[in-house]
Amino acid sequence: MSVRIVTDSTSDFPPHIAQELGIAVVPLSVIFGEDSYKEGLEITPDLFYEKLARSKDLPTTSAPSVGDFLETYRSVLGETDEIVSIHLSSKLSATYSNACQAAAILADEGAKIDVIDSLTISFGMTFMCAAAVKAAANGATVEEIRQIVDSMIPRAHVYVALDTLEYVRRGGRIGRARAFLGTVLRVKPILSFQEGEVHPEERVRTRALAMDRLFQIATSLPNIEQIGVAYSTNGEEAEALKLRIEGALDGVEVQMARLGPVIGVHGGPGVLGIGILQGE
Amino acid sequence: MTDTATRSLTGADLREMFRAATYWLEQNKEQVNAINVFPVPDGDTGTNMHLTMRSTMEEADRCADPNAGAMLASMSHGALMGARGNSGVILSQIIRGIARATEGATDVDSPALAAGLQAGSDTAYKAVTKPSEGTILTVIKDSAAAARASANGDVNAMMTAVVDAARESVARTPDLLPVLKEAGVVDAGGQGLCVILEGMLRHLRGEPVEEAGGGEGHVEQEWLRVVEQRHSTEASPYGYCAEVLIEGHDLDDDALRERVLEFGDSVIVVGDERLIRMHVHTDDPGAVLSLGTRVGSLVQVKIDNINRQAERFVEMHHERGVPPGAAAPEALISSVAVASGDGLANLFRDVGCTQVVSGGPTMNPSTRDILDAVDACPTNHVVVLPNDKNIILAANQAAEASQKSVVVVPSRSVPQGVAALLAVNPEDGLEENAQAMRDALGSVRTIEITRAVRTTSIGGVEVAEGQIIAVVDDQLKLATETPEDALDRALDGLVGDTTSLITLYHGADTTADQATATAERLRERFSGHEVEVVNGGQPHYLYIVSLE
Numbered sequence: 001m002s003v004r005i006v007t008d009s010t011s012d013f014p015p016h017i018a019q020e021l022g023i024a025v026v027p028l029s030v031i032f033g034e035d036s037y038k039e040g041l042e043i044t045p046d047l048f049y050e051k052l053a054r055s056k057d058l059p060t061t062s063a064p065s066v067g068d069f070l071e072t073y074r075s076v077l078g079e080t081d082e083i084v085s086i087h088l089s090s091k092l093s094a095t096y097s098n099a100c101q102a103a104a105i106l107a108d109e110g111a112k113i114d115v116i117d118s119l120t121i122s123f124g125m126t127f128m129c130a131a132a133v134k135a136a137a138n139g140a141t142v143e144e145i146r147q148i149v150d151s152m153i154p155r156a157h158v159y160v161a162l163d164t165l166e167y168v169r170r171g172g173r174i175g176r177a178r179a180f181l182g183t184v185l186r187v188k189p190i191l192s193f194q195e196g197e198v199h200p201e202e203r204v205r206t207r208a209l210a211m212d213r214l215f216q217i218a219t220s221l222p223n224i225e226q227i228g229v230a231y232s233t234n235g236e237e238a239e240a241l242k243l244r245i246e247g248a249l250d251g252v253e254v255q256m257a258r259l260g261p262v263i264g265v266h267g268g269p270g271v272l273g274i275g276i277l278q279g280e
Numbered sequence: 281m282t283d284t285a286t287r288s289l290t291g292a293d294l295r296e297m298f299r300a301a302t303y304w305l306e307q308n309k310e311q312v313n314a315i316n317v318f319p320v321p322d323g324d325t326g327t328n329m330h331l332t333m334r335s336t337m338e339e340a341d342r343c344a345d346p347n348a349g350a351m352l353a354s355m356s357h358g359a360l361m362g363a364r365g366n367s368g369v370i371l372s373q374i375i376r377g378i379a380r381a382t383e384g385a386t387d388v389d390s391p392a393l394a395a396g397l398q399a400g401s402d403t404a405y406k407a408v409t410k411p412s413e414g415t416i417l418t419v420i421k422d423s424a425a426a427a428r429a430s431a432n433g434d435v436n437a438m439m440t441a442v443v444d445a446a447r448e449s450v451a452r453t454p455d456l457l458p459v460l461k462e463a464g465v466v467d468a469g470g471q472g473l474c475v476i477l478e479g480m481l482r483h484l485r486g487e488p489v490e491e492a493g494g495g496e497g498h499v500e501q502e503w504l505r506v507v508e509q510r511h512s513t514e515a516s517p518y519g520y521c522a523e524v525l526i527e528g529h530d531l532d533d534d535a536l537r538e539r540v541l542e543f544g545d546s547v548i549v550v551g552d553e554r555l556i557r558m559h560v561h562t563d564d565p566g567a568v569l570s571l572g573t574r575v576g577s578l579v580q581v582k583i584d585n586i587n588r589q590a591e592r593f594v595e596m597h598h599e600r601g602v603p604p605g606a607a608a609p610e611a612l613i614s615s616v617a618v619a620s621g622d623g624l625a626n627l628f629r630d631v632g633c634t635q636v637v638s639g640g641p642t643m644n645p646s647t648r649d650i651l652d653a654v655d656a657c658p659t660n661h662v663v664v665l666p667n668d669k670n671i672i673l674a675a676n677q678a679a680e681a682s683q684k685s686v687v688v689v690p691s692r693s694v695p696q697g698v699a700a701l702l703a704v705n706p707e708d709g710l711e712e713n714a715q716a717m718r719d720a721l722g723s724v725r726t727i728e729i730t731r732a733v734r735t736t737s738i739g740g741v742e743v744a745e746g747q748i749i750a751v752v753d754d755q756l757k758l759a760t761e762t763p764e765d766a767l768d769r770a771l772d773g774l775v776g777d778t779t780s781l782i783t784l785y786h787g788a789d790t791t792a793d794q795a796t797a798t799a800e801r802l803r804e805r806f807s808g809h810e811v812e813v814v815n816g817g818q819p820h821y822l823y824i825v826s827l828e
Contacts, residue, residue, distance in 0.1 A: 182630040185783075186812055187702060203631075203702040205828055206780045206810075209723070 003136040003145055004076045006085040008064065008095050009039040011125035012230060012257045021133045026064045026072045028095060030261040033057065039260045048261035049233050049269055058170050061262045063094040069102030073113060077106070083113040084136070084145045086128050089196035090117045114142050116149050119196035122263060123228040123255070123275020124156040155225075155278040159192045159201065159217050161210035163270025168198070171266040190214070211241060211272070218274050219248045225279040228255035232264050232271040241272065286435040286484055288389040291351030295340045297480045298355060300489045302333040304479025305472065307489070312472045315465040319732040319743050320751065321820040322643035323670040325468035328365030331579065332372055333476070335362020335646065348388045352379040352396075360677060361648035364640070367469035369647070369673035370404045370416050374473075377403030390438045394427035397442070407673065414456030416469030422449035423477060439481045446474040463736045518544045518561040521584045522568040526556045527641050528576020536575065543567055577641045613710050614657035617665040617697050618645055618675075621788060623817035624694060631701045633665075634658070643819070644671055650678035654686055661710040663717060664688045667697040669754055687714040692754060693726035694785060694816070695826030727752050727770045727825040729763050748822070763790065763822040764798055768805075774827060775806050782809055785816030785824040798823070 007013070009027040018025050027038040030048065032055055037043035043051075052059065069085075076083060085103065090096035096117045103113035118125045128149045135145050162168060165181055168191075181189055181200065188210045190202040204210050218227060227245065231238035235258075242254040259271055289297065305312075305326070312326030339358025343351050356379035359372035377400030382388050388396065401424040405411050426445030430438045453467040454460040460467055482489050533556055537549040544562030556576075560568055565583045572578045614634035619625050620643050625636040635653040637645045654662045662684050666675040669692045679686035687710060691697040700717035708716070728751040735745045743749055743759040750757045750770035760766050775782070782802055786795035792815065799813045816824060 182632065184627045184630040184814060185698070186810075187631075200706075202705070205699070205702065205783075208778070208780050209828075 002080065002139060003082045003084055003132075003142055004080045005129055005132045005136060005145075006072060006076060006083055006099075007125060007129045008087050008099075009260055010088040010093075010095075010121050010262055011086075011129055012122045012260055012263070013126060013129070014257065015040060021130065023129055023133060024072050024076050026068055026095075026099075028064060028093070028262045029062045030059050030265055031062060032059045036062070037261070039262050043261055045232070045258050045260060045264070048264055052264060052269065058167070059261075059265050061093075061265050063098055066098045066101045066105070069099050070105065073102055073106055073111065077111055081111050082142050083111070084132055084142055084149070085113055085115045086118055086125055086132060086149060087115065088121045088125060089119045089193065091119075091196040092121070092198075112142055114146050116146060117196070118149075118156075119153055120156055120158050120193050122158060122230055122259065122273060123257065124158045124193065126228065126255075126257065126275065127156055127226050127277040128152050151280065152277065155280065157192065157221065157276045157278070158273060159190060159214060159276075160267060160271055160273035161188060161190050161207075161214055162267055163188060163207065164268050165189060167268030168266055190217075207237075207270075211237065214241060214272060214274050215244055215248070218245050218276065221276055221278060223279040224249060224252060224276055226255070226275075226277040227252060228257055228275045230257040230259050230271075230273040230275065232259045232267060233269040234272060237272060241274075245274075285433075285437070287433065288387040289348060289393070289435060290387045291343070291346045291348045294348055294351050294388070295337075295343075295355075297483045298333070298340060299337055300483030301476040301479035302330070302337050303489045304482060305330050305333055305475050308475045309472075312468050312475065314734060315468045315471060316734070317459055317463045317465060317468070317736065317738060318756070319734045319736050319738070319745070319749065320728075320730055321733045322639065323365050323668070324642050325365060325367045326472055327642050328368040328644055329371055329469070329472040329476075331642070331646065332359055332363050332365075332368035335359065335648070336372075336375060338362075347384075347386045349379075349383050349385040352382050355379065360681060361646065361651070363647045363674055363677055364642060365644040365670050366673045367416055367472055368644075369677055370407060370420075370469065371473065371476075372647070372677070373404040373407040374400035374420050377401065390427075390431040390433055390435045393435060394424070394431035394438065397424040397427045400424065407677075412457070414453040414460060414470075415467050416473050418453065418456060419446055419449045419467070419470035419473050422446065423473075436481075436484045439477070439484055443474070443477050443481045446470075446477050450474045459738060462740075463738055465736070518546075519563050519585065520565045521546075521559070521561050521582075522565040523557070523559045523580075523582040523584075524568060524572045524578055525580040526558070526572045526576040527579045528556075531556045531576055536571070539571055540568065543571075579641055612659065612706065612708070613661040613663060613704070613713055614659045615663045615665065615701060615704065616650065616653045616657065617701065618650070618667050618671050619694065619697070619818075621816050621818035623815040624785065627785075627814060627816070628697070628701065631698060632704060632706070633701055634662075639668075639671075643668070645674065647674045647677045647681065650675055651681055654678060654682050654684060657684075660684050662686045663700075663704075663710070663714055665691045665697040665700055665717075667691050667694055685710055687711075689714055689717040689721070691721055693724075693728065693826075694818070694824050695724040695726045695783070695828075696721045698826070699724045699828065723828055725753055725774060725827040727757075727767065727774070727823070727827070728821055729766050729770070729823040729825070730821045732759060764801070767798065767823055767825065768801075770825075771802075771805075771827075775809065779827050780809055781812065781826075781828050782806065783812045783814060783826045783828075785814050785818065785826075787816055787818045787821045787823065789820075790822045795823075 006024045029036045087096045099115045103115050132145050187203040192199045192201050229238045229242045309326030309330045313324040336355045336359040339354040343354035356376045359375040363369040363372035378396035381396040381399035401420045423442045423446045426441045430441035450466045450470045533549050540547050540560050544560050546561040548559040616635045617628045617633045618637045620639040628636050634657045637653045664675045666672045672690045675688045699720040703716040703720035732743045732747045732749045738756050741756050747759040748766045749759045750766040799811045802811045
């Protein structure tokens, strides 16, 4: 029986791909007032961004509970007794910690579950999960898969250009970027994830410049193995950026993903991001 | 008056000669201001040069060494630190050249003075990246040549020749610089230098140079004597010595003295209705500054720790100390920006600027003001943003004078300064950041809307005093009657495909409602562009607009 891969919904796998790869996705939730919606299951990105635009109060997010993880792990354990579970940065969410607790409970019942803190989000995790699935299909053990994923963490980079600072500021997941961003002028910050935390990269004042900078970042990193563009509400811009990058990087296919509601709560509408995996 | 021959000048002679030149310039500074080519209300050449000379004389009056070389060295230091505006900086470089050429001399005779003027000319030319003829540079060059040709023993005779040459040189500046010819004026900086040389000659000839208003120079001397006496005889229970120079209209020294007495002791308030100097020992120097800004504008501010200041007065020398706060800093670089107006100062701090220098009465801070801000930064690596073409030289001079590693990123407007600051990466070093900031300067275009302070013609644009003018990237674009019309027309053809954001920084003389209405009109006219309004609170400029 091969090792099964579990991740959470912030990996932004389109549902049909996750299904195709046999990846089990544990959803985080967004909460509007009294109503909680499981990302990917109970609310689509389109519906979410529409609600976000209309909502007076900022929605909040919540990590899957230990119980949610137990449930998913148990359903997968019907088919295998070994799991690698890859999750968004432990510095941004309780997801990783809850997964670890569930894994510990099941370890007592004889299951072997290795929970990995990806220290990133979205495309960073997508790359890792896809590699883990591939290794598992080739018969890799939990230890071998952990080694592969660990080796990818320093090579996986995510940059996002925000359209507004409002959401990231209200959401509080801003870390060291806070002082950098200011309050008087409207700026379009470009942020990255470094060692699991939101990290300020640059501040530009126009969307066009933000796009230019993402393009420059995408084409200046050496040894690109995989690259993807992710967006929240602006598919056309994402498509334009994808084509531009493909034009500059010969023979590299640029993947495309939609940022889910949970990232949308913290980034707001108009987020454009790139994920890059460098080769070893 | 009889012209008696003068063989040589001692330190005291030089000081009085420079003092006379300072008075004479003060009497004539409005006339120099009036011939500035650019009709914008900041950077008045005559005022800037006079403030530079005043700082020169402050140091001269502190110099206890009777030798000419030492006196000129002190004056050079005072000029360098007090230099404001491009003409002030060049003037300070001229004095510096003179001081270098006469180093160690007990007195100077006419050949020595001629050599000094030549060295002053050479030094001034070197201070400017692209020396332009038809300016103060040409005037010092011609003056120095005349000095060398007539350095035959009598200083008076030589200075007569120097002043004649300077006048002729000034008269020729429109032939060398077309922009002067079009405006129908001579070069203001050159004229300012000519006035200074005339003042020196008048002193040598015994002609009067006392300015209206009762001898501010005597005030300065008396001031230093009294302050020094207070410091040497009184032990103060207060922590700080605050000294401010306030410029304004209808200033009332008696009323101010009453107010200042509430702050502490050792109170001295002297001056006239236009200029007042205050000194007080206090525990709340901030309150003194606030009082100063309520009645006028602060030209100079000195806040000293009392103990340190006592030492300084005993030693009477002016070497620059080690930068304060030697502890290892956390950030790698700091930044200093020049900005006038509370809103702009707040904005610059908000985007990460460490120290904001206000421009003072002419909106041109002195080298010392910039240097103090650099020294107050917690890091050894500092970037300076002058945000005005007329401040770049003073910033360069401050960078040179500082013991820190300082790079001047030559921003010529507020929008350029903001763009540069946004490009800062706090984790990069000085050179990388300076490069990124320089690159960012070209990413914005600037429109400045202000009121013309004189009637002139420049670049084919006829301007009448009091009209509203639009300056686009330092070029005078048009003159009209309302700020709104000026802005609308300045924007013609400027907002292209690559522009997506228009930011309006409205000045102290523009209300928030006016700015909002203007922004609304722009949104209608340029649909698809973002228009942002920021309360800059800057003096003189009704709007500063950035396009990016």
